Amino acid sequence: MTTALQPRRVALVTGAAGELGRAICRRLVRDGLDLVAADLDLDASQTLLDSLELATGQRTLAVRADLGDEASISALVATVGAAFGRIDVVVNNAAVNHRSSIYDFDPAQWDHMMAVNLRGPALLCQKVAPYWKAQGNGRVINMVSRCWVAGGPPAYVACKAGLVGLTRSMARELAPHNVTVNAIAPGLLPSAFTLDGRDAESFQRMAHGSINNTPLKRLATPEDIAGTTSYLASTDAAFVTAEVIHVCGGSQLAPFGN
Numbered sequence: 001m002t003t004a005l006q007p008r009r010v011a012l013v014t015g016a017a018g019e020l021g022r023a024i025c026r027r028l029v030r031d032g033l034d035l036v037a038a039d040l041d042l043d044a045s046q047t048l049l050d051s052l053e054l055a056t057g058q059r060t061l062a063v064r065a066d067l068g069d070e071a072s073i074s075a076l077v078a079t080v081g082a083a084f085g086r087i088d089v090v091v092n093n094a095a096v097n098h099r100s101s102i103y104d105f106d107p108a109q110w111d112h113m114m115a116v117n118l119r120g121p122a123l124l125c126q127k128v129a130p131y132w133k134a135q136g137n138g139r140v141i142n143m144v145s146r147c148w149v150a151g152g153p154p155a156y157v158a159c160k161a162g163l164v165g166l167t168r169s170m171a172r173e174l175a176p177h178n179v180t181v182n183a184i185a186p187g188l189l190p191s192a193f194t195l196d197g198r199d200a201e202s203f204q205r206m207a208h209g210s211i212n213n214t215p216l217k218r219l220a221t222p223e224d225i226a227g228t229t230s231y232l233a234s235t236d237a238a239f240v241t242a243e244v245i246h247v248c249g250g251s252q253l254a255p256f257g258n
């Protein structure tokens, strides 16, 4: 009797060139998946892929994609479909942050954040759904933030709380095709995202406040988040869906920024 070879699973990671994205990509490749690194920054994605050690036959692809633009998302999914013929795991990790308060937010920046951080993940899942239907399985992992419970900059928090709602809705709608949908809420760590618009001193102040508020008394590391992504993408998590896993040392118990 011959056993059919299982095709290698394909992971699509958005925001792949960023701090968390790079760690997630490294981990999923180490786990044996084929990888698509999608980001606005194609050169940085390609540099990441060039640094990875691949197993025999393992494939990677860097694609420039703008998660705020529907046509770009469609083109991304078409490119992945043509190259790999399947899409198993989607990690919705790309995000932008225009920091502002309820007193001074700019409606255009609000709309841009909603487009990239919330509509983008929904559109990407909509366009990948035919693959999941055909395959009879799939995984979605949405990167949120502990601020969805703690509060913080309104537009950012609204996107992340919305992404939790989207996680729960898609978990129900995609379940008939054996697709699980979960979210990870990382704790604070230094990245272009969190350093943008802050000098080293103000980041240190924020980091100090965050550590004070964290029962496990440290910042997150990219590997903390990559490890949980790996778990949610694995067969061990086959019966876990509609969940938000806080990977923030218990800081979801504390208010934002104190």
Ligand SMILES: NC(=O)c1ccc[n+]([C@@H]2O[C@H](COP(=O)([O-])OP(=O)(O)OC[C@H]3O[C@@H](n4cnc5c(N)ncnc54)[C@H](O)[C@@H]3O)[C@@H](O)[C@H]2O)c1
Pocket (backbone or CB within 6 Å): 014, 015, 016, 017, 018, 019, 020, 021, 038, 039, 040, 041, 065, 066, 067, 068, 092, 093, 094, 095, 096, 116, 143, 144, 145, 146, 185, 186, 187, 188, 189, 190, 191, 192, 193, 194
């Ligand atoms: N760093 C933290 O402390 C922290 C905490 C909680 C949640 N998060 C979340 O983790 C995720 C990753 O954050 P990070 O710290 O790695 O940020 P990062 O800035 O290092 O990476 C973000 C990546 O997203 C890409 N990107 C931005 N806009 C895009 C677009 N329109 N289309 C495609 N790609 C785009 C950027 O080019 C960048 O490579 C985000 O969703 C963020 O909200 C981060």
